[in-house]
Amino acid sequence: DAKTTQPPSMDCAEGRAANLPCNHSTISGNEYVYWYRQIHSQGPQYIIHGLKNNETNEMASLIITEDRKSSTLILPHATLRDTAVYYCIVQSSSNTGKLIFGQGTTLQVKP
């Protein structure tokens, strides 16, 4: 079973920040938080990952709470092309490489 809980759907206005929450209350000390998204008819696309510090790249920011039990993916200026299913996944540092996908959050960006 997936170790994360996400809201099934969210809406966001174009140009505004999209904040996608993820609960991972059973996360272990050696597990990373990864975010992927899947745009319709495409394979999942990696967005960002982190262990305990906040991370930022050209696509998004990842905010992880101090107790690491939850995180938020922030798309600072959402566009219509950001409409997708967003998956939050925890992965062990043993790195068997396996990704266990939950149901994700369907983000609908509206004009």
Place this chain on the structure above:
Amino acid sequence: SAVISQKPSRDICQRGTSLTIQCQVDSQVTMMFWYRQQPGQSLTLIATANQGSEATYESGFVIDKFPISRPNLTFSTLTVSNMSPEDSSIYLCSVGVGQGHQPQHFGDGTRLSIL
């Protein structure tokens, strides 16, 4: 990152037949995986394709139904055997590049329909 090509991109097959899906990567990769995405569902890992040895299957998936080959570090195949309508899904290949914590990269999948 790695560029992943899957063939075919889609197919319609008859019940009882088998189809082999190819996954080609533009660089050598350490890890390759096969996932299934049933209609309207999330992705489920089928197996890890191991170079030079038998694939490692997840619970609920068996080699007789989903034989996998990985002859080298850039190529793998997944065969869906004796297909039934329940096998209608998108099958995706992914790769892990490098060591340690690195993201996976996915192909765009093979959309398979069984009549």
